[in-house]
Amino acid sequence: MKLKYYIITSALVLSLFGCKKELEKLPQQDLSDQLVFNSPATALGALRGVYSTAQTFDFYGSLPQVMGDYMGNNVDFVGTFPTLQELNTFSSVSTNSNVQTMWQVHYQVITRANTIIAKINDVQGLSAGEKSQYTGEAKFLRALAYFQLANFFAQPYQVSSGTNLAVPLVLDYFDGTIKYPSRNTLNQVHAQIVQDLNDAAGALPPSYTDAAETRGRATKGAAYALLSRLYLYREEWAKAESAARSTLAQGIYDTAPNYAFYSGNTTEDVFTIQNSAIDNGRTGSGGWASYYNPAALAGRGDAPFSQDLINAYNTEPTDKRFALKISGTAADGLPHFFTSKFPDAVNNSDNSPVIRTTEVYLNLAEALARQNTTPNAEAVTILNTRLRNRAGLLPKAVATQQALIDALLIERRKELAFEGHSRMDLLRNRQPLRTGNAAAAFGAPKTILPIPQREIDNNPGLQGQQNQGY
Known part of the structure; x- marks a missing residue:
């Protein structure tokens, strides 16, 4: 049974820093809080409302993940949305409506989590x-929101060791007092994420009685898994290793024997946003399948495989992950390859994969490889038994530490393609988002998003804090 979500919460403002006229609607909001938190049933409904907001198109309903793909080298954007074309060509402006709405919805999640x-x-x-x-x-949900915001609106840790500006940290309940917070540094945002996830890990159960809730509701293992990703991004290898091991120690996660696990709520799922035909994050612009499927399968055909990704698979063309591709006509009217990970472009019932067990093993293996000057035996075992064997590939011999790291990063790219990871994996490894394009170089201004102009105009604390190049 799918985890059902109900939006019963008082945080109804569209943006934390929206226009004052909207923020002044306080008496009704205060009354709503009194009603919502007066019984266990309505309080649980409020919590599920935070999950429901996280399910939406602009949070984990595919748009931010697709935007990351459009900026990276795994897909060719052949669609017609001007705001997404801007991201693809690194020519975005501060009034980009997709960026603005993404910011707003992430702060909705944060505001509603703060209320809980x-x-x-x-x-x-x-x-x-x-x-x-x-x-x-x-x-946990607040940490996920801040992690995604920081990844898009701040240069990665590798640019200036996290001293650069990220996004405003807002941690207090909105009581009607309008405040104008400034941006915090990336290190400050990451520190808050670590604190939230450690608090969550100490409070959350390892599982729930309902299988879908175990995979679609925050758990102890999910908190540790997200920590492992954060530490990997920060190059804190020992901590990444420890967090990944803590996830796997919960005893309910295992890599799947094949690739039929998507939307299955199996041991492959650590945390997955639950969708169904009648309860999903789709809007008029579509969801995961709409972007990643050709028109013949009811998709838009906007995001086929890039030639660069095809070349990566073709180094070992028998890779079962490449065999799962489908062919079809894209939005440009030409034949292309598409992923089959999200097949339901009609009802948008495909779950949104946030953290998979395979990623946790990849995090663990990379952390081990980075800490050892010679190839780490456990990391090599993960590479060959957890990843390459399932993909139908022969074991790979690695002679040096760097060869092992390179092999793991290639497997990470091929394994997690189209799931929202590739942009940050490139940036944290100091690589360009696309070769041969100066605007896509590591550290280039428009490899990150602009702070929405609407937020700067309405929040004096953000004035003078726009990202470079916007």
Whole structure:
């Protein structure tokens, strides 16, 4: 059974820093909080409302992940959306409407999570354990929101060791007092994410009685898994290793024997946004399948394989992951290859993969490889038994530390393609998003997004803090 979501929450503003006229609608919001947090049932509904917001198109309903792909080298953008064309050509402007809405929805998640954290202890009838768990779930979702915001709106840690500006940290419940926060540094945002995830790991259960909730609701393993990703991005290899091991130690995660696990809520899923034909993040612009499927399969055909990705697979053309591709006519009227990971462009029922067990093993293997000057035996085993064997490939012999790292990064690219990872994997490895394009070079201004102009215009704290190049 799918995890059902209900939007019962008081944080109804479209953006944390939206126009003052909207923010002044306070009495009704305060009354809503009083009603929402007066019983265990409505409090649980408020928490599920945060999950519902995270399900939406502009959070993990595909748009940010597709935007990352359009900026990277795994897909060729052949669609017609001008705002997405801007991202693809690194010519975006601060009034880009997709960027603006993405910012707003991420702060909706944050604002609603803050409300849960502030109000849940006041609910009569909830046990201390339930209050702690609900707080942990809200902190996990807040951490996920800040992680994604930082990845898009700040240069990666490797540019200036995290001293550069990221996004404003807003951690307090919105009580009607309008504040104008400035941007925090990437290190400050990452530190808050670490704190939230450690708090969540201490409060969350390893699993739930319902299988879909175990895969689609925050768990102890999911908190550790997201920590492993963050530490990998920060090159804190020992911490990344420890967090990945803590995930796997929960005993409910394993790599799948084949590639039929998508939307299956299996041991391959650590945290996956749950969708169904009647409950998903689709909007008029579509979802995952709409972008990644050809017109014959009801998709837009906007995001076929890039030639660069095809070349990567063709180094070992028997790779089963490449065999899963489908052919069809793209938005440019030409035949292309497409991924088959998201087949339902009619109902958009495909789940949104956030963290998979395979990624956790990749995080662990890379962390091990980076810490050892000679090829780490456990990392080599993960490379060959967890990844290459499933892909139908022969074991790979690696003679040096760098050869092992390179082999793991290639497997990571081929394994996680079209799931929202490739842009940050390139940037954290100091690589260009696309070769032969100066605008796509590591550290180039428009490899990250602009702070939306609407936010700067309405928030004095953000004035003078626009990203370079916008």
